[in-house]
Amino acid sequence: MSVLFTFPGQGAQRPGMLHRLPAAPSVRETLDHAAEVLGRSSDSLDDETSLQSTEAVQLCLLIAGVAAARLLATMGTLPGMVCGLSVGAFPAAVIAGVLDFTDALRLVALRGRLMEQAYPHGYGMTAIEGLMPPTLEPLLAELRADGLPVYLANINSDTQLVIAGSEEAMAIAAERARERGARRSRRLCVAVPSHCALLDAPAETFARAFEDLPLTRPRITYLSGNLARPLLRPDDIAADLARNMARPVLWLDSMRAAWERGARLAVEMPPGSSLTRLAQSSFDGTAIAVDGNRVDSVVAAVVAANSR
Structure with missing residues (x-):
């Protein structure tokens, strides 16, 4: 053991x-x-x-x-x-x-x-609960195509993903994720956009x-x-x-x-x-x-x- x-x-x-x-x-x-x-x-x-x-x-x-x-x-x-x-x-x-x-x-x-x-300000990370990566990733790609920097950063569990990016991009991503079935989103106490490009x-x-x-x-x-x-x-x-x-x-x-x-x-x-x-x-x-x-x-x- x-x-x-x-x-x-x-x-x-x-x-x-x-x-x-x-x-x-x-x-x-x-x-x-x-x-x-x-x-x-x-x-x-x-x-x-x-x-x-x-x-x-x-x-x-x-x-x-x-x-x-x-x-x-x-x-x-x-x-x-x-x-x-x-x-x-x-x-x-x-x-x-x-x-x-x-x-x-x-x-x-x-x-x-x-x-x-x-990234001294204006960026961070947000947890998204209730979506799987195949649903969330295309949503994030759409936002990046529109010039909004946001990425999938963590796959923490079957039910929790974390995104990283600008405050504006994360807010829009969280709203659209909820529209697509996410149970909730939560801004994390992280002041930088970790684990992404x-x-x-x-x-x-x-x-x-x-x-x-x-x-x-x-x-x-x-x-x-x-x-x-x-x-x-x-x-x-x-x-x-x-x-x-x-x-x-x-x-x-x-x-x-x-x-x-x-x-x-x-x-x-x-x-x-x-x-x-x-x-x-x-x-x-x-x-x-x-x-x-x-x-x-x-x-x-x-x-x-x-x-x-």
Whole structure:
């Protein structure tokens, strides 16, 4: 039996998320390490004002994911696989032993800045529920033909898709999606149009940061959330991390791939529990989030899953 650790992406953030991490030495060490590398404490990253910045949001998600996974490791709870959604791929790579945490902090800070500089306002992401890609994609293509930038960005589940683009384009797309049977649409707390061609140029710039960066082979299975398959070679993982901001997220396929490879419990690192809800169908309901549960309860769930 294998346990999958999942790491959320932008949109899962919430004020005070780093302060709500469990009080434990390994968590404190992770926060102190991050503060030393970044030259700023967690107090200046996770308040409501700071989280208006894409850079701060992505750093908080990296730090929270690594801190929680390290805490579970101190309690003997280790994953057999890791998978991260969007920026969640970076803490996944750290826990898989591919990427040094110091390097990850510097890379994610750069990633956030590049994305924010490319689209400082007027763009973002919207969840569409109740349509399948064959229905939604032609609608988006029609809007692009009319000069409205909007793309399919995430296939999160059988019932949830995410689009990325300008505010105007997303609003029109959401209205037309509802006309074609979508149950509802919801603007996500994401200030940039991730996982589509709009970020090709920042992704190209970001890829240069990996040219002389030492990555190692994963100690545990690293599952790409954009390719929905395991990656073994450091160069392949570097390319996955470098360009995932501009590639669609195939989360549904990734969870199915994890199940097919033997994962039977999905454990979501903080913040939030959105990935736990998305994993329910693929994992027959066997998914749990660190947020909202006692750490010893999470450990007990892993032990129980491994004993089956």
